[in-house]
Each structure stands twice: as structure tokens, then as C-alpha cells.
Amino acid sequence: xxxxxxxxxxxxxxxxxxxxxxxxxxxxxxxxxxxxxxxxxxxxxxxxxxxxxxxxxxxxxxxxxxxxxxxxxxxxxxxxxxxxxxxxxxxxxxxxxxxxxxxxxxxxxxxxxxxxxxxxxxxxxxxxxxxxxxxxxxxxxxxxx
Numbered sequence: 001x002x003x004x005x006x007x008x009x010x011x012x013x014x015x016x017x018x019x020x021x022x023x024x025x026x027x028x029x030x031x032x033x034x035x036x037x038x039x040x041x042x043x044x045x046x047x048x049x050x051x052x053x054x055x056x057x058x059x060x061x062x063x064x065x066x067x068x069x070x071x072x073x074x075x076x077x078x079x080x081x082x083x084x085x086x087x088x089x090x091x092x093x094x095x096x097x098x099x100x101x102x103x104x105x106x107x108x109x110x111x112x113x114x115x116x117x118x119x120x121x122x123x124x125x126x127x128x129x130x131x132x133x134x135x136x137x138x139x140x141x142x143x144x145x
Contacts, residue, residue, distance in 0.1 A: 002049055006049075007045050007046075007049055010041075010045045010049075010068065010069055011041040011042055011045050012041075013068055013074070014037075014041040014044065014045070014064065014065040014068045014069065015038065015041055017064060017068060017074055017077075017078075018036045018037065018038045018041075018064060018065070019038070020078075021034060021036060021064070021081065021095075022036065022038075024081075029082070030081045030082060030095075031083065032083075032094045032095065033061075033094070033095055033096060034081075034095050035061045035062045035095060035096060036062065036064070037062040037063075037064060037065045040062065040065060041065050043065070044065035044066045044068070044069040045065070045069045047066075047069070048066060048069035048070050049069070051070065051104060054104075055104055056104045056105075056106050057070055057104055057105050057106060058106045058107065058108070059108045060108060061095070061096040061108055062108075063095075063096065063097075063098045063107075063108035064077070064095070064098065066098075066105065066108075067088075067098045067100070067103075067105055070100070070103045070104055070105050071103050072088060072098070072100045072103050072105060076088040077098065079091070080093060080094065080095075080098060081094065081095055088100050089107075093107075096108055
């Protein structure tokens with residue numbers, strides 16, 4: 001995803017996934033909360049396209065784009081939104097708690113404002129990766145403008 005065409009396709013894949021989520025949520029096929037990132041695709045793709053093999057992502061509750069941008073398969077991602085056991089978090093995380101350790105997606109956190117106060121989630125994760133000699137890049141994105 002380091003070339004322009006690959007990044008564009010990733011952004012388009014994210015947009016189409018989110019649009020499908022709108023349809024399914026509106027039809028009440030997906031239950032619970034749904035926080036979409038329509039219009040923010042470039043943020044996820046831009047950040048994740050710079051990731052090295054040992055880098056990780058932690059995001060807030062608008063996490064679908066980041067999950068797709070790190071290379072998660074959309075089938076288990078959608079299964080997670082449906083609450084199915086075949087979902088990436090075994091159907092227990094839903095829209096706001098997407099994770100796939102093999103892709104470096106450590107998960108999302110639904111605590112509003114968590115990233116503005118030196119959250120223990122990021123601090124603990126970066127400390128653990130430092131101890132384990134993994135990547136060290138950290139990107140903090142505002143939740144809302």
C-alpha cells in the first residue's frame with residue numbers, strides 16, 4: 001500500500017465498507033453502536049501506510065478504517081459487527097473493539113477523550129513494545145475537529 005494507487009484503493013475499500021455498514025445498520029441487521037469514519041479514510045490509510053512490520057495501531061471508536069488499512073480481512077470484520085463467533089474478536093467486541101494482533105491492530109477503545117490525557121492504553125503499549133524492541137512510532141489523531 002505504499003504506492004498512490006494502492007492507497008487510493010484502500011481508501012475506496014474503507015468507504016465502501018462503511019457505506020455498507022450504514023445500509024445494514026439502518027436495516028437493523030447490525031445491532032449496538034456504530035461509529036463510522038466516512039470522510040476520514042485518508043487519515044487511516046496515511047498513517048497505516050507508513051507502518052513497519054513491528055508497528056502497532058490503537059485507535060478510538062471510529063476504528064473500521066484503521067482495521068482495513070492495516071490489512072484486516074473485511075469478512076471477519078463484518079462478522080464482528082454482526083456479533084458472530086467468526087468475527088475478528090469472536091463476536092464480542094462489536095464495532096468499537098476491533099482487533100487483530102497479527103496485523104498490528106491492538107484494538108480500539110471506546111473511552112471518549114482517552115487519547116488526550118496520556119492514556120494508559122497507549123503508554124502501556126508503547127512501554128511494552130519498547131521493552132520487546134518493536135517499532136516506536138506513535139500518531140495521535142484528534143477524535144473530532
